[in-house]
Amino acid sequence: MSLFGKLRSHIQEHTVTLDLDDIQATVLRLRPEPYFGTHFLLHFRTPESGRGFIRRVAPHIASAEQWWNGDHPWTAVALSYAGLEALDVPRSSLQSFPEGFRVGMAARATQLLDTGPNDPKRWDKVFREEKIHAALTVFAPSEASWRETATMLEEQFRGTPGLSIVGRDDFGAQPGSRNSLGYKDLISNPAIEGSGVTPFPGQGPAIKAGEFVLGYPGEAGIPLPMPQPDVLGRNGTFVAFRKYHTRAGSFNRFLRDNASDEESRELLAAKLVGRWRSGAPLTLAPEQDDPDLGADPHRNNDFQYKHDPDGLQVPAGSHMRRMNPRDSEMQLMADVNLHRIIRRATAFGPAYDADAITFEEDAVERGLHFIFMSARAMETVEFLQRNWINKGEFVGLGDxxxxxIGVQEPQLTFTIPKTPVRTRVHGMDTFNELKGGEYFFMPGLAALAWLGQEH
Structure with missing residues (x-):
């Protein structure tokens, strides 16, 4: 059964309470497997060109009505604060957006701990020039449907005077839909209350919709503040887009320097992430990979950490346990539900090769687009970057x-708990270097119609 077939079996349409016909599909729709697509970055030379683009593209933006059916390509669009300014959105509306969104991701480098190799001064030119007004993404389950949709949209772009494509990244087509380091990803997305989905085992209770979509109550029982007027903010969400270049050669050299054979290298790789490359979690498969488990959504996320408090199976500092601590005991307390995000990561470049260890491999154009969506995306991503990704104090791991995805320094280590003595692995490198990023607002379909008008 396909990914979407498995998902459809968990849908109860009578429980839907969200305005699915007004929410963009990609807010709720999972990335297909296999997947193909393109991220277009666009610039408006005049307000008229921006509004013309909105009017032309709006009919092609898929709504979340029957979001669980992803057997056909779909398109999503989001706008930066500079893009909203370029559209001549009224000043009162612009000022109703959160500060982090208004100043943009590069200006929040201190809050994000984007230093060293991740410093905005080192980003790709398109992200440094601050010309990105809109991001438009095509997702497709086949190469043919992707190319057809992308070509159609480019024709729409050419038909809009004053509209420029300032960046284009094609993505996907990876064997097994693996990421740039060879791992199956996007397994543990949150279930959203009111979307009609019955949570898969291990997802826990559905999280209040207002944590992800504006206009609905959040975990505190009240809606979060949203941009004004209501037609602009309701059913929208915020997006954090971060493009990483993967240094696969460095990652492979690290594994070889710290493990003597292929079996132990794969175990070390699993300890770094918290899952085997197949997606099987170490909590359920602590000794060896289990690809059937990794492929089964009814089992591959059905675990907690209460039986592994010391991290003997899954190190507390592993990527997966940091990004979703679940029921882990934390020294610095935080409400995990308030820091959950919808993820739509996409991989680009050639497939990962575990045997490629040369320095030339580090320069290959390969990487990941991390796409985070949440009603409080700026606040959440900055919290994660500052407290859970680039520090370890919340789980007693100091620096x-x-x-x-952390920014490493020469003296830093990675701790693997063992009995009787833990192992501290040295030689950590920054395996994924940030090449650019931006905050976007993904409006509902009614808001797109509003944005396409002169105000």
Whole structure:
């Protein structure tokens, strides 16, 4: 059964309470497997060109009505604060957006701990020039449907005077839909109350919709503040887009330097992430990989950490346990539900090769687009970057950092608990370097119609 077939079996349409016909599909729709697509980055030279683009593209933006059916390509669009300014959105509306969104991701580098190799001064030119007004993404389950949809949209772009494509990244087509380090990903997305989905085992109770979509009560029982007027904010969400370049050669050299054979290298790789490359969690498969488990959504997320408090199976500092501590005991307390995000990561470049260890491999154009969506995306991503990714104090690991997306320094280590003596692995490198990013607002379909008008 396909991914969407498995999902459809968990849908109860009578429980839907969200305005699915007004929410963009990609807020709720999972990435297909296999997947193909393109991220277009666009610039408006005049307000008229921006509004013309909105009017032309709006009919092609898929709604979340029957979001669980992803057997056909779909398109999503989001706008930066500079893009909203370029559309001549009224000043009172612009000022109703959160500060982090208004100043943009580069200006929040201190809050994000984007330093060293991740410093905005080192980003790709398109992200440094601050010309990105809109991001438009095509997702498709086949290469043919992707190319057809992308070509159609490019024709729409050419038909809009004053509209420029300032960046284009094609993605997907990875064997087994693996990421740039060879792992199956996007397994543990939250279930959203009111979307009609029955949570898969291990997802826990559905999280209040207002944590992800504006206009609905959040975990505190009240809606979060949203942009004004209501037609602009309701059913929208915020997006954090971060493009990483993967240094696969460095990752492979690290595994070889710290493990003597292929079996032990794969175990070390699993300890860094918290899952085997197949997606099987170490909690359920602590000794060896289990690809059937990794492929089964009814089982591959059905676990907690209460029986592994010391991290003997899954190190507390592993990427997966940091990003979703579940029931882990934390020294610095935080409500995990308030820091959950919808993830739509996409991989680009050639497939990962575990045998490629050269320095030239580090320069290959390969990487990940991390796409986070949440009603409080700026606040959540900055919290994660500052407290859970680039520090380890919340789980008693001091300065240790996320081994996959953290910014490493020469003296830092990765701790693997063992009995009787733990192992501290040295030689950590920054395996994924940030090449750019931006905060976007993904409006509902009614808001798109409003944005396409002169105000």
């Amino acid at each position: 240790e950092r996320d081994p996959i």
